[in-house]
Amino acid sequence: MVLTIKKNVEVCVLMKINAENEKKLLLEMLEKLGVNEENAEIVAEATLNADLKGFTSHGLGRFHNYITGIESGNIDPNGEIIIEKETEAIALINGNNNFGQVVAYKSMNMAIEKAKKIGIAAVGTNNSNHFGVTGFYSDLAIKKGIIGFVIANTEPAIAPLGGKEPIIGTNPIAIGIPGDKYIAVDMATSATARGKLLESSRKGEKIPEGLALDGDGNPTTDPDKALKGSILPFGQHKGYSLAFIIEILTGPLVGAAYGKHVTGTATCTKNCNKGDLFVAIDPNKFVGIDEFKKETEKFISELRTSEPKTIVPGDIERMKIDDFRKKGLNIDKSLYKRLSKICDGLDIDINDFIEK
Template identity: 60%
Template sequence: MNISVNKERELVKEILTKIGVKENQADVVTEATIDSDLKGFTSHGLGRFPQYIRGIKRGHIQIDGEYDIVQETESIALIDGKSLFGQYIAHEAMSLAIEKAKKTGIAAVGTFNANHFGITGYYSDLAIRNDTIGIVICNTEPGVAPLGGKKAILGTNPVAIGIPSDTYIAVDMATSVSARGKLLEAQRKGEEIPPNTAIDKDGNPTTDPEAALEGSILPFGGVKGYALSLMIEIMSGPLVNAAFGTKVTGTAGDYKENCNKGDLFVAIDPSKFVPIEQFKADVEEFVTEIRESGDTFIPGDLEVKRIAENEVKGLDIDEKLYDTLENNL
């Protein structure tokens, strides 16, 4: 079925309000959800809400209280998210990083004890809108085996980078062949996953999402994806007082335990290097050079196209998911 963007916004806000989520937090969660679905990352948008609802009912997502800043310097902060909605904590963390970067040139804010926050790129976009470069990384529950291994130890460990420019320039990707959310979505819809995406628990290739979830997703790009994922695991685990490797819980599934993954938000103010107008002009010159080189694209082009199309035609949602959400109203 298909619903309008406004209908989804109303549905999400209504669910959150009924549950008792505070308005300031509900607003952020709603907009992050809409952003995911508009960009086509449906596995991280409305499709995650049954998981969030279970998390709240089981006490693993808190809707009362506030976060704590447990460490802080002029350019660094560490936030204890107190198990609040991940979207809210991530928004607050990146906002703080931007504020600090505007003063010092570069800032990093880490978070721990916060929940799944949707798509990573929503927060690097926040930096873009404030004329700063945004870099966001996080770890997740183990779902990826180290290169050559059979046991899932690493998370899908996404990275997002956004560049302030007249052209939307942004990348948001998992360091695995597929995000875990896409496997969960395929499982819910009863669909197969593409070949060469995952292996089962015995190390055999599989297109069955359930077998893949019990086994391991493959790192993208072989050794390069594996190495990048490992570095992200360290910088969003031990560095920010969060869990790592097989200790990470609560980012997928039924919220049987608290979410203990970590996140790192970095903001860089280009104006502390060169005038912002010069920076943007140089970036645009580079973009033009890329476009004139052939039938190519700029990272972010696909998202811009999807947003424009989805705002007109509406958002596709499978009826099973919609019925599940309607039953929670």
């Protein structure tokens, strides 16, 4: 918060929230919004997980979108999640507009249980909503010694290579590998997540060069222009191709919308009918979990002892989690303002949760 003192000198008071208070605040907001305890727990955990891992674009700073979603009727916290088709190896789930987090949590757990029986399973979803960070769901698998693979589509952000009209989503992919330490990758197939543009816009900050184009197809570092334009795919044709394939596996394959027909994942202001695919693989049905972990560790130690010193996927998330647990999450002025407004509307005192 900025306090104005004598001689008009502005003093910044650092505001923070710790993990315990963030979870409490999220649960209280969800309870006041009428979300049942089980679903509130899942949404709160998924949101906290984003902040813990340093993906603040998908944490507390994104939470107002879910409120918009509930208020506009685009998210139905009581929507009945229906199994439309099921075999030993697959399931097709209709999320019925429930929270994307709840649909994803249940679908990934279903894939895990199936994989434990037969080695590999895939669960697809339609009629779902934005689910936050993708890695939260592959983490569910690795906690049970299972490899987790998650992909999803979103409303368009990526234009076809060389074009300017966004037609493909930021289509994230997360893969988690069970191991003694956290091993995972979690990323958008766009050069950056759209959430990071929304976060930069909220803070009034520019975005790095080389990530996005404005509506005329020119490079821009202005997040608002980029949000009206398009985000480049990561790695040019490679990210474009991967985003394209994910759109098909999470659209046509699972009975969800795809391309321009996916709406409202960014702000939950429209019903989106987005889709996801959750795949679980049990290493026990291959070489066995112990052998798999041993060989994976051997490979990682070869990476770690290579010169110059480097990190491996998953290290950043582990470091960010440690950092958050020690220092808490910084609450900038714009986020404080936004949260205060939400809390006032729900008769919650934001200052009960924030340290100044």
